[in-house]
Amino acid sequence: MRGAFMDIAHYPVLKEEVFSYLRPKDESGLLIDATLGEGGHAHMFLERYPALQVVGVDADNRIMQVARERLAPYGNRMRFFHTWFNVFFRDYPLGDERPDLILFDLGISVFHYEKGERGFSFRKDENLDMRLGEELEITAFDMVNEYPEEELADIFFRFGEEGYSRRIAAAIVRAREEAPILTTGRLAEIIRGAVPMKYRTGRLHPATRTFQALRIAVNGELARLEGVLEHAFSVLKPGGRIGIIAFHSLEDRIVKWFFREKQKPCTCPPEWPICKCGGIPKADILTKKPVRPGEEEVRLNPPSRSARLRVLEKREDEDFS
Ligand SMILES: C[S@@+](CC[C@H](N)C(=O)[O-])C[C@H]1O[C@@H](n2cnc3c(N)ncnc32)[C@H](O)[C@@H]1O
Numbered sequence: 059m060r061g062a063f064m065d066i067a068h069y070p071v072l073k074e075e076v077f078s079y080l081r082p083k084d085e086s087g088l089l090i091d092a093t094l095g096e097g098g099h100a101h102m103f104l105e106r107y108p109a110l111q112v113v114g115v116d117a118d119n120r121i122m123q124v125a126r127e128r129l130a131p132y133g134n135r136m137r138f139f140h141t142w143f144n145v146f147f148r149d150y151p152l153g154d155e156r157p158d159l160i161l162f163d164l165g166i167s168v169f170h171y172e173k174g175e176r177g178f179s180f181r182k183d184e185n186l187d188m189r190l191g192e193e194l195e196i197t198a199f200d201m202v203n204e205y206p207e208e209e210l211a212d213i214f215f216r217f218g219e220e221g222y223s224r225r226i227a228a229a230i231v232r233a234r235e236e237a238p239i240l241t242t243g244r245l246a247e248i249i250r251g252a253v254p255m256k257y258r259t260g261r262l263h264p265a266t267r268t269f270q271a272l273r274i275a276v277n278g279e280l281a282r283l284e285g286v287l288e289h290a291f292s293v294l295k296p297g298g299r300i301g302i303i304a305f306h307s308l309e310d311r312i313v314k315w316f317f318r319e320k321q322k323p324c325t326c327p328p329e330w331p332i333c334k335c336g337g338i339p340k341a342d343i344l345t346k347k348p349v350r351p352g353e354e355e356v357r358l359n360p361p362s363r364s365a366r367l368r369v370l371e372k373r374e375d376e377d378f379s
Contacts, residue, residue: 113157
């Protein structure tokens, strides 16, 4: 139950759906939770499968500290890697020990909005930072105060699908000529002032898309997702499964196309006259359509409303790593 354990901010989304697709064949197998967060999903798996080993990865050391405390009772069944998931799977530190299951629950956690203190939420007045990993050099402050207007508009449009990207970028540039934009509160105010009245009073807060775009840009989220999938698939055991929960269409599109590629019978370039790859799919998509939360989950946990889970199973005979 939320908050019952320690001071946990985040409900794991699509719990039952994740369980029904990511069932370990061998109950003493290995799950890699590539986005550990506060350890909600990891905790459920450790509880349900008493012989399962779990490896948790997260780029954010502060949230990982919460998971470390929460999951300490599971001793050496739970291991922690503080790194970006694309780096983890590229440099794969577990050698011959390969996962039966891999879970990605993308984006950020309620923890980040409520307790992150790094400017993830426009509902708070905090310094503009938005870095998950402290080692990143460019913050949201740097982008907002230094990037050229066109580049800002491009970020808002590409990573936020913001229809008023140009107006918002222009308003930011005008405002920063007066004084640096230091806080989320000030940025949200500039955005509100830049968009038409009907957008200000709509269902979505007018700063939602711009904030999402800045966060994605600061953390290189889409590039990391594009970069991780092939590596994660190659370390997965034959017969193993990858489940990915996306929260917006930009992420979901990347996942959908990667999964389709793996399920395609032939992957030869179209200009080749005959098939040389053997024409056998490498994996099967288990979720024809993305799995969405039911009404009850959305009622209990509104942030789950945009979650969509897709699951891929690697073929038993597929092993090229
Ligand atoms: C939605 S939360 C995961 C919540 C978790 N499943 C739970 O139930 O508590 C996503 C987590 O992934 C982390 N994260 C996002 N992108 C990452 C990346 N590229 N590499 C590593 N961690 C990442 C964030 O710091 C955040 O803690």
